Amino acid sequence: xxxxxxxxxxxxxxxxxxxxxxxxxxxxxxxxxxxxxxxxxxxxxxxxxxxxxxxxxxxxxxxxxxxxxxxxxxxxxxxxxxxxxxxxxxxxxxxxxxxxxxxxxxxxxxxxxxxxxxxxxxxxxxxxxxxxxxxxxxxxxxxxxxxxxxxxxxxxxxxxxxxxxxxxxxxxxxxxxxxxxxxxxxxxxxxxxxxxxxxxxxxxxxxxxxxxxxxxxxxxxxxxxxxxxxxxxxxxxxxxxxxxxxxxxxxxxxxxxxxxxxxxxxxxxxxxxxxxxxxxxxxxxxxxxxxxxxxxxxxxxxxxxxxxxxxxxxxxxxxxxxxxxxxxxxxxxxxxxxxxxxxxxxxxxxxxxxxxxxxxxxxxxxxxxxxxxxxxxxxxxxxxxxxxxxxxxxxxxxxxxxxxxxxxxxxxxxxxxxxxxxxxxxxxxxxxxxxxxxxxxxxxxxxxxxxxxxxxxxxxxxxxxxxxxxxxxxxxxxxxxxxx
Amino acid sequence: xxxxxxxxxxxxxxxxxxxxxxxxxxxxxxxxxxxxxxxxxxxxxxxxxxxxxxxxxxxxxxxxxxxxxxxxxxxxxxxxxxxxxxxxxxxxxxxxxxxxxxxxxxxxxxxxxxxxxxxxxxxxxxxxxxxxxxxxxxxxxxxxxxxxxxxxxxxxxxxxxxxxxxxxxxxxxxxxxxxxxxxxxxxxxxxxxxxxxxxxxxxxxxxxxxxxxxxxxxxxxxxxxxxxxxxxxxxxxxxxxxxxxxxxxxxxxxxxxxxxxxxxxxxxxxxxxxxxxxxxxxxxxxxxxxxxxxxxxxxxxxxxxxxxxxxxxxxxxxxxxxxxxxxxxxxxxxxxxxxxxxxxxxxxxxxxxxxxxxxxxxxxxxxxxxxxxxxxxxxxxxxxxxxxxxxxxxxxxxxxxxxxxxxxxxxxxxxxxxxxxxxxxxxxxxxxxxxxxxxxxxxxxxxxxxxxxxxxxxxxxxxxxxxxxxxxxxxxxxxxxxxx
Numbered sequence: 001x002x003x004x005x006x007x008x009x010x011x012x013x014x015x016x017x018x019x020x021x022x023x024x025x026x027x028x029x030x031x032x033x034x035x036x037x038x039x040x041x042x043x044x045x046x047x048x049x050x051x052x053x054x055x056x057x058x059x060x061x062x063x064x065x066x067x068x069x070x071x072x073x074x075x076x077x078x079x080x081x082x083x084x085x086x087x088x089x090x091x092x093x094x095x096x097x098x099x100x101x102x103x104x105x106x107x108x109x110x111x112x113x114x115x116x117x118x119x120x121x122x123x124x125x126x127x128x129x130x131x132x133x134x135x136x137x138x139x140x141x142x143x144x145x146x147x148x149x150x151x152x153x154x155x156x157x158x159x160x161x162x163x164x165x166x167x168x169x170x171x172x173x174x175x176x177x178x179x180x181x182x183x184x185x186x187x188x189x190x191x192x193x194x195x196x197x198x199x200x201x202x203x204x205x206x207x208x209x210x211x212x213x214x215x216x217x218x219x220x221x222x223x224x225x226x227x228x229x230x231x232x233x234x235x236x237x238x239x240x241x242x243x244x245x246x247x248x249x250x251x252x253x254x255x256x257x258x259x260x261x262x263x264x265x266x267x268x269x270x271x272x273x274x275x276x277x278x279x280x281x282x283x284x285x286x287x288x289x290x291x292x293x294x295x296x297x298x299x300x301x302x303x304x305x306x307x308x309x310x311x312x313x314x315x316x317x318x319x320x321x322x323x324x325x326x327x328x329x330x331x332x333x334x335x336x337x338x339x340x341x342x343x344x345x346x347x348x349x350x351x352x353x354x355x356x357x358x359x360x361x362x363x364x365x366x367x368x369x370x371x372x373x374x375x376x377x378x379x380x381x382x383x384x385x386x387x388x389x390x391x392x393x394x395x396x397x398x399x400x401x402x403x404x405x406x407x408x409x410x411x412x413x414x415x416x417x418x419x420x421x422x423x424x425x426x427x428x429x430x431x432x433x434x435x436x437x438x439x440x441x442x443x444x445x446x447x448x449x450x451x452x453x454x455x456x457x458x459x460x461x462x463x464x465x466x467x468x469x470x471x472x473x474x475x476x477x478x479x480x481x482x483x484x
Numbered sequence: 485x486x487x488x489x490x491x492x493x494x495x496x497x498x499x500x501x502x503x504x505x506x507x508x509x510x511x512x513x514x515x516x517x518x519x520x521x522x523x524x525x526x527x528x529x530x531x532x533x534x535x536x537x538x539x540x541x542x543x544x545x546x547x548x549x550x551x552x553x554x555x556x557x558x559x560x561x562x563x564x565x566x567x568x569x570x571x572x573x574x575x576x577x578x579x580x581x582x583x584x585x586x587x588x589x590x591x592x593x594x595x596x597x598x599x600x601x602x603x604x605x606x607x608x609x610x611x612x613x614x615x616x617x618x619x620x621x622x623x624x625x626x627x628x629x630x631x632x633x634x635x636x637x638x639x640x641x642x643x644x645x646x647x648x649x650x651x652x653x654x655x656x657x658x659x660x661x662x663x664x665x666x667x668x669x670x671x672x673x674x675x676x677x678x679x680x681x682x683x684x685x686x687x688x689x690x691x692x693x694x695x696x697x698x699x700x701x702x703x704x705x706x707x708x709x710x711x712x713x714x715x716x717x718x719x720x721x722x723x724x725x726x727x728x729x730x731x732x733x734x735x736x737x738x739x740x741x742x743x744x745x746x747x748x749x750x751x752x753x754x755x756x757x758x759x760x761x762x763x764x765x766x767x768x769x770x771x772x773x774x775x776x777x778x779x780x781x782x783x784x785x786x787x788x789x790x791x792x793x794x795x796x797x798x799x800x801x802x803x804x805x806x807x808x809x810x811x812x813x814x815x816x817x818x819x820x821x822x823x824x825x826x827x828x829x830x831x832x833x834x835x836x837x838x839x840x841x842x843x844x845x846x847x848x849x850x851x852x853x854x855x856x857x858x859x860x861x862x863x864x865x866x867x868x869x870x871x872x873x874x875x876x877x878x879x880x881x882x883x884x885x886x887x888x889x890x891x892x893x894x895x896x897x898x899x900x901x902x903x904x905x906x907x908x909x910x911x912x913x914x915x916x917x918x919x920x921x922x923x924x925x926x927x928x929x930x931x932x933x934x935x936x937x938x939x940x941x942x943x944x945x946x947x948x949x950x951x952x953x954x955x956x957x958x959x960x961x962x963x964x965x966x967x968x
Contacts, residue, residue: 029603029606031552031553031555031599032553032556032557032560032599032602033553033555033556033557033590036553036554036555037553038550038551038552038553038603039550039551039552040550041548041549041550041618044548044549044550044551045548045549047551048549064525064528064529065525065528065529065532066522066523066524066525066528067522067523067528067531067641068515068522068523069515069516069517069520069521069522069639070520070554070592070623070625070639071515071517071520071576071625071638071639072516072517073516073517076516088583089582089583090582091580091581091582091583092555092578092580092581092582092590093578093579093580093581094576094577094578094579094592095577095578095579095580096575096576096577096579096589097575097576097577097627097638098573098574098575098576098627098628098629099572099573099575099627105580106517106576108554108578108592115515115516118516119513119522122513128812134525138623139554139622139623141554141555143581143582143583144582145582154555154581155553155554155555157551328612
């Protein structure tokens with residue numbers, strides 16, 4: 001049962017607020033092994049809804065699901081030089097199996113480019129086998145020194161798409177298509193506005209030619225990289241020998257991509273929308289879109305209220321609304337209201353004896369506090385009114401998050417401007433893209449380069465433009481911000 | 485692309501036939517790490533359909549999904565004496581993480597009773613928190629010495645249900661309810677008749693008080709344990725301290741259950757229905773229920789045939805049928821027919837120039853070979869005709885599998901009778917249930933006890949009845965058979 005004391009206010013300690021909400025809303029908890037988490041039903045159902053929203057989009061764009069092994073030979077990881085350098089410090093290594101020491105240690109997949117590259121080299125023979133469009137839903141393990149529930153955990157759940165193409169052009173188009181799919185999911189399902197952009201060489205995926213990401217602003221203005229899409233060039237194709245016979249009967253290396261979204265997104269939803277009362281969930285992904293709280297005193301009232309509640313519940317359920325009836329005994333309505341507010345349920349319906357008489361319900365919006373968010377809705381046509389209300393909440397939440405974010409995006413003409421912005425918003429500067437300059441900015445401001453937004457850059461290496469910080473030729477315009 | 489040579493005939497080598505079908509139908513392949521597998525899209529989609537069918541049933545019976553960690557401290561596994569004895573030889577052990585040797589080795593979950601027991605002790609405080617009904621979709625690892633794709637793999641996918649109850653009675657009812665859910669799924673989705681029964685002490689889950697299973701007969705008469713449901717008593721509750729405060733304010737240990745179905749079921753579908761032409765898939769779980777093969781010679785025909793094919797495809801797709809159009813160039817219709825036959829697609833539709841003219845299609849059933857299974861279907865009302873045809877195939881397949889099995893179930897009055905049956909069917913005998921007697925039967929006949937069928941046993945320990953093999957008092961009637 002939920003403890004009904006409030007969460008730490010955001011203004012007091014944002015980080016504690018986050019942990020309080022995740023734990024008190026029953027989203028997740030720490031596992032016995034440090035850095036791992038237990039995703040509780042309410043948190044898992046949130047992830048399931050994000051998962052379904054993505055899966056539909058993957059299938060609609062021609063991808064098929066498959067499953068590749070958890071255990072990868074150490075030698076596979078070592079084949080791509082940049083890849084092993086990036087992942088070696090984070091690997092979990094299996095040295096014993098079936099009661100014996102293994103001849104070759106195995107790693108638990110930190111990501112599956114290598115083993116999927118191995119499979120693709122077998123599956124792909126001719127240009128007829130291309131494009132090959134695969135997705136996998138899986139768990140991965142990356143040893144995490146400073147774990148945080150959902151945001152950074154040693155084990156996390158994700159999907160990883162892996163595709164192979166005959167031409168560079170096609171592979172690049174796929175990379176950007178999946179970036180768009182992610183942005184569409186974030187905006188239209190999670191009500192989180194995102195900025196699509198290119199990652200700097202420093203921040204790109206180990207082994208990729210280019211990495212793209214969607215970046216979202218959290219409630220404390222920090223950035224959260226919420227999904228990535230990588231153009232891998234021919235790097236993995238060459239290392240794993242993914243070749244095909246082209247129409248002229250010549251062997252060619254394929255061009256590959258990979259892209260992923262993880263349970264980190266759940267943390268993003270918490271931080272993009274939550275307030276001092278707890279979670280606020282966008283209706284499209286909320287496990288419960290509506291919670292009904294029956295209110296009664298006498299046993300006689302109880303019977304009438306419960307009967308009417310069932311009527312209302314059935315009507316909404318039949319219309320496809322995800323509802324929950326809070327029948328718990330021995331808890332006051334006030335306790336229940338706070339509890340569901342903390343869990344971020346978009347709409348609460350109260351049904352008391354007077355509502356039974358009036359054949360109506362009292363609705364309250366999570367996103368609009370107090371009387372302003374309350375409304376009496378008649379039973380007749382209730383399913384339509386609720387559907388409309390949920391749509392309205394969904395778009396209001398996106399609007400509010402967009403307004404919050406847009407007010408905190410700043411174009412910075414000087415390094416000093418950027419320094420003033422960091423921690424209060426994101427700063428857009430002309431940036432050279434060199435690791436040295438990024439390191440300096442990070443050291444001096446704690447901000448990292450988030451991305452070179454596609455919208456803000458018509459071309460790379462614009463002539464005669466210099467890095468706002470170091471004066472070297474600019475690669476393009478990049479956002480810098482504190483980030484998770 | 486599929487190789488179009490046939491599979492090894494079942495009569496020649498059943499085991500090779502199985503591997504041929506699994507590989508040639510693109511269900512799965514061996515992974516680089518011995519004992520692990522790569523589940524290819526066609527095999528994964530089959531699993532996804534089984535998964536969805538189960539998930540709907542779990543939710544309908546009040547269970548919620550959650551996710552528990554892959555990595556478990558070695559000390560957890562060691563807490564339940566029988567459990568560690570059963571699983572120790574199969575464990576994969578992580579000794580290094582994040583570049584360092586770990587203080588305590590971690591095991592990759594072989595099953596999650598221990599870590600979920602740990603979580604439940606935290607989640608459960610009072611009788612109000614019970615029953616707790618949880619399911620997890622996950623991968624598990626059990627080191628496998630003699631791996632076979634889907635049937636026995638070091639890593640496999642499964643669901644594991646874990647529930648806690650206030651009373652023994654409720655926990656027992658849950659155990660049997662989930663056994664029924666599994667049987668319902670096997671029979672009504674996979675068209676595989678199953679026998680529900682109690683496992684012998686020798687064959688039960690390590691740590692359970694009692695294990696129940698559904699047992700299915702494969703095409704070579706061997707048995708496949710296709711799902712298990714365990715009544716765990718208070719074993720794990722006592723070891724992991726799962727206690728609740730009852731209505732009289734006294735601490736009580738909970739009663740727990742666990743139950744699982746795995747990707748092994750995919751192997752069961754292959755072997756319960758397959759024939760010398762390859763797979764035969766029940767429509768309800770087939771990735772493609774209908775494949776349309778357009779047939780053309782001239783470019784002019786091609787255009788007309790493809791246009792009509794699109795019409796047919798849209799009509800069926802709109803009706804919710806899972807269809808695939810085989811547009812591959814450069815392959816003869818005959819090659820394609822064989823290919824889809826091998827992949828077990830329930831219905832094939834052929835569309836040639838004459839069909840376009842007649843506004844009709846030629847349908848062919850996978851389960852009824854030759855002319856008998858062919859039928860011309862008019863475009864008008866096609867979606868209804870196909871829906872009916874699929875229903876008919878589904879029930880015909882169940883009927884055929886049931887007939888095949890029932891003809892091979894034998895009541896054996898003597899041990900000699902049993903010896904004659906083994907390898908050609910299953911023998912039902914009175915059985916003492918002791919490990920010594922089971923071991924002897926296994927050594928002498930290679931048959932193992934499958935289960936004490938619930939239907940064939942009105943009571944345990946019937947008075948005055950003796951074990952057919954050793955003469956000791958019988959526990960009940962049990963099936964013995966060769967098994968996977």
